[in-house]
Amino acid sequence: MKKTLNEIAQLIDGSVVGDGNIEIFGVCGIKEAKQGEITFIANPKYISLMDHTNASAIITTPDIKVSSKPLILTQNPSLAFAKLLTLVAPNEYDHYKGVHPTAVIGKNVKLGKNVSIDPFVVMEDNSELGDNSVLCAGVFIGHSTKIGCKTIVYPHVSIRERMVIGNRVIIHSGTVIGSDGFGFATVKGLHQKIPQIGTVIIEDDVEIGANVTIDRARFDKTIIKHGTKIDNLVQIAHNVVVGENSIIVAQAGISGSTILGKNVTLAGQSGVIGHINIGDNAVVAAQAGVTKSVPANTCVSGYPAKPHKKAKRINACVQKLPELYKLVNELQEKIATLEEALRVEKNGISKNNN
DSSP: OOEEHHHHHHHTTOEEESOTTOEEOEEOOTTTOOTTEEEEOOSGGGGGGTTTOOOSEEEEOTTOOOOSSOEEEOSOHHHHHHHHHHHHSOOOOOOOSEEOTTOEEOTTOEEOTTOEEOTTOEEOTTOEEOTTOEEOTTOEEOTTOEEOTTOEEOTTOEEOTTOEEOTTOEEOTTOEEEEOOOOEEEETTEEEEOOOOOEEEEOTTOEEOTTOEEEOOSSSEEEEOTTOEEOSSOEEOTTOEEOTTOEEOTTOEEOTTOEEOTTOEEOTTOEEOSSOEEOTTOEEOTTOEEOSOBOTTOEEETTTTEEHHHHHHHHHHHHTHHHHHHHHHHHHHHHHHHHHHHHHHHHHHHHHHO
């Protein structure tokens, strides 16, 4: 990469403050950046680093008025920086063009234009792969599964039979889509397996992290709606519906038949029981345990999960328990002393009356 600051501003729809003719050779974070590189600041708490970074220029918001460095001002510095990275980052994965000789392609498989099927991929009978999609080494595609256009499936992903994957989906290594839902009937102390005959639908523009498991529905569909982003190590059980543009962070778990609305956030290690609803724009904080439905536009935390402000008050009280315990002990001792004094006084009065 070698571009002037003015050229970079045009690429990311920003405006230059300072010398727009300086040349930029790379991109980096604000603490690690060197001379000749450009960085960004989106969070105000990092403003103090602006005059200490070695970067030659900074992408930031129009709120920044003064800097010793040349600036590119844009409404969303994080998005602008991400766009710049996409434009300059090298493609480090060299996909096989066409179908590699070691791939196993079943009967009646439909392949779109310009597909890449890497070594040791398996596509079972009646499966489909759309235009410009990529299956990396060791991917398994079950029979009758359909994958859309411009989708990339990274190495060692398993997509079981009769799944539907949309367009522009990204699925990272180790993920399993369509494994059996966890369903058993206990009869006389023995767990009898309940057949799981449904499917999974992944809509357009979804990204699924590494080692995620999304179970097939018992009868109908498990659905991940368009634009949703799922972090690594997430478990999504049978018949779950995840609404559009939701965020599910690492190690979160969603039990069967729960429905998430649009723009829901499940933070890291949060857990949600089955058969409840999480409303649109709701936020479930890290490590929260959700045991009942959550209304729209609500933030909950703690276990069992409560409205966040209430949970913080409860937590503040819990932190004071040692002091409270000590105070109660002191009060008990004082009460015992007072009761003993009253008893002695009462006995004294009684003897005088006699």
